[in-house]
Amino acid sequence: MDGRRADALVAHLIRADGEEDLCFATWRPSTGRHRQTAIIMDPVLPEAGERHVHGNASYESGYALRAARVAAERCEGLVFMHAHPRGSGWQPLNEIDARAEASIANLARGLTGLPLVGMTLGGNDRSWSARAWDRGAGREIACTHCESVRVIGRHLHVTFNDTLRPRPVIQPSQQRTVHAWGDDVQASLARLRVLVAGAGSVGLHVVESLARAGVQHIAVMDFDRVEFVNLDRLSSATRLDALLRRPKVDLARRILGQAATAGYPLHELLETSVCEPAGLEALLDFDLVFSCVDRPWPRHVLNTVAYADLLPVIDGGLRLEAGSQGGMRNAYWRSHVVTAGRPCLACIGQYDPSDVQLERDGSLDDPVYIAGLPSNSPLRVNQNVSALSIAAASALLNQFLSLVVAPSGMGDPGPLRQRLATHKIDHLDVSCVDGCPYAASIGDGDKRLDPTAPHARADRMRASDSRRIKLLRSLLDSMDRAMLGGATGLARLVAPVR
Ligand SMILES: [Zn+2]
Ligand SMILES: [Zn+2]
Known part of the structure; x- marks a missing residue:
């Protein structure tokens, strides 16, 4: 998501009274060769009486339905977001959150044609975690955890899912x-x-x-x-x-x-x-x-x-x-x-x-x-x-x-x-x-x-390489690897043009 939208979402989700909050937003797909990215678009903030803040935030089913309709009208998918005010780093999905997201995942996909994206904001360090409810259907609906969430603001802030993309060992x-x-x-x-x-x-x-x-x-x-x-x-x-x-x-x-x-x-x-x-x-x-x-x-x-x-x-x-x-x-x-x-x-x-x-x-x-x-x-x-x-x-x-x-x-x-x-x-x-x-x-x-x-x-x-030149390249490469212990070994033997 872009930094401006992330700032607006953080301002809504992180409350001065320290309580959990929630909201909906919409997303658009960006499809690569192996990767699907959800681009987070505008929030659909709750109107009066649509959500309740009391320890664990909750919402009226009418709010979910309204947000899903807004997403469908925009030809976008639905995102459900909530905050863990004291959370840091990638947040694992607990059972309560999983049940809450599963309960609207079928509705979201039915109305928008796109899987529900669930996101959690860690209030301590503005870290985001995310998953897409893109597997199974009905009671069997299940989510795929994302690998990372990227926010491009004044700098690039990426929260990684340490399970799917572990921290590398320092060499x-x-x-x-x-x-x-x-x-x-x-x-x-x-x-x-x-x-x-x-x-x-x-x-x-x-x-x-x-x-x-x-x-x-x-x-x-x-x-x-x-x-x-x-x-x-x-x-x-x-x-x-x-x-x-x-x-x-x-x-x-x-x-x-x-x-x-x-x-x-x-x-x-x-x-x-x-x-x-x-x-x-x-x-x-x-x-x-x-x-x-x-x-x-x-x-x-x-x-x-x-x-x-x-x-x-x-x-x-x-x-x-x-x-x-x-x-x-x-x-x-x-x-x-x-x-x-x-x-x-x-x-x-x-x-x-x-x-x-x-x-x-x-x-x-x-x-x-x-x-x-x-x-x-x-x-x-x-x-x-x-x-x-x-x-x-x-x-x-x-x-x-x-x-x-x-x-x-x-x-x-x-x-x-x-x-x-x-x-x-x-x-x-x-x-x-x-x-x-x-x-x-x-x-x-x-x-x-x-x-x-x-x-x-x-x-x-x-198409310009002749078969001979390809053969020669691969022959030299295998000799190089086998005999000279380095890709440039053989190349060094060729005398400069004088
Ligand atoms: Zn321009
Ligand atoms: Zn939660």
């Missing part, structure tokens, strides 16, 4: 990291499911830092291949990789394998794009996304889910200006978190929505079209410098730490731009324009306008 290799922020922050950070979209010069540095910090579940998505022109900035890439046209996600695999400090790491390499239906579906399984892409279409997709699905996206980018008489005029790198309560990528100026169609119809891959663009068009610039990619990655990671670790309780700083020539950081005072469609789509979930389509360039790239 000796993580001591210095954990000393920086303590066990609890580490337990939250390590359990976030993080996707890095784009395994390029910025993305691969982000991947390494996340793995070293102990994040357990990291996925990397890219369909592109290593080329010789990438070797000046692509972390861990070798001449052999360029010769074999290795998928960039193979570099991510190598980096993750070497850098991971988590006890039970889960790494996923996805040779797809967020612009493809399967890519979007995979994206919705994650708690947070790093946008290390540089084209308008993937940015549009990420901007869409940042609001429609309340999925925080950490985006940034690098722009270099060559001097007209040679030399460098300046370099800029930007970083920002986009999701509810923050300006979107289109309004910040990170991409122009009218360019999305140019990418979808293939114009951006047409050399004739590109040659016709002005020399300073963001669609044709291709300068890049390794040191500055690292700076851009660092700016993204700083936003991540502000959002998740929230030093001194401060969240992410808003959009930042750093300038190399003067070494200044600008806070960009931007908000979404009136009528911004992204800001208006908060919580749309599965009702979002579908930003995906078949992706011709990704299809071509995946």
Whole structure:
């Protein structure tokens, strides 16, 4: 849920007199590949006489019926919430609460077509727990406990279900990291499911830092291949990789394998794009996304889910200006978190929505079209410098730490731009324009306008490997594993081009 709604719910549920309270709200589905998320929408607060506060709060059946009808009218599901004023952390479902929720679960599903979501608020630390009454029917109706509840306010506050997603054991290799922020922050950070979209010069540095910090579940998505022109900035890439046209996600695999400090790491390499239906579906399984892409279409997709699905996206980018008489005029790198309560990528100026169609119809891959663009068009610039990619990655990671670790309780700083020539950081005072469609789509979930389509360039790239090159890659990989004790062992033997 977004922080503004969470604040309103907490204000209602946590009473000054310390008594338990309750209310209803509505939810919308956001469906990933393996995960179903319920996006909490507006509360349906009790009217006079609809609920009673006396130790254990109770409500009149008319209130449940009214709230279920409101949800049905909005084509949303029903949520029942109550508080444990002195509770902390994930609240187990006791028998009384289970019976109370089961008693309205059939009604809720019957009227709305969606399972009832039950939620408990722990008053001590504003922790939420949740379950969906999605199994069985009638007297046999049963719930599935959720894995986590995410609230995106000034920072990302996640309550984890310690049974389904246990606190990871701190590893000796993580001591210095954990000393920086303590066990609890580490337990939250390590359990976030993080996707890095784009395994390029910025993305691969982000991947390494996340793995070293102990994040357990990291996925990397890219369909592109290593080329010789990438070797000046692509972390861990070798001449052999360029010769074999290795998928960039193979570099991510190598980096993750070497850098991971988590006890039970889960790494996923996805040779797809967020612009493809399967890519979007995979994206919705994650708690947070790093946008290390540089084209308008993937940015549009990420901007869409940042609001429609309340999925925080950490985006940034690098722009270099060559001097007209040679030399460098300046370099800029930007970083920002986009999701509810923050300006979107289109309004910040990170991409122009009218360019999305140019990418979808293939114009951006047409050399004739590109040659016709002005020399300073963001669609044709291709300068890049390794040191500055690292700076851009660092700016993204700083936003991540502000959002998740929230030093001194401060969240992410808003959009930042750093300038190399003067070494200044600008806070960009931007908000979404009136009528911004992204800001208006908060919580749309599965009702979002579908930003995906078949992706011709990704299809071509995946189909471009000859059988010989695939065979050679897998042969070298197995030799590498068997004989040289490391993914880069054999690569080091290949002499540099002189
Ligand atoms: Zn209770
Ligand atoms: Zn906007």
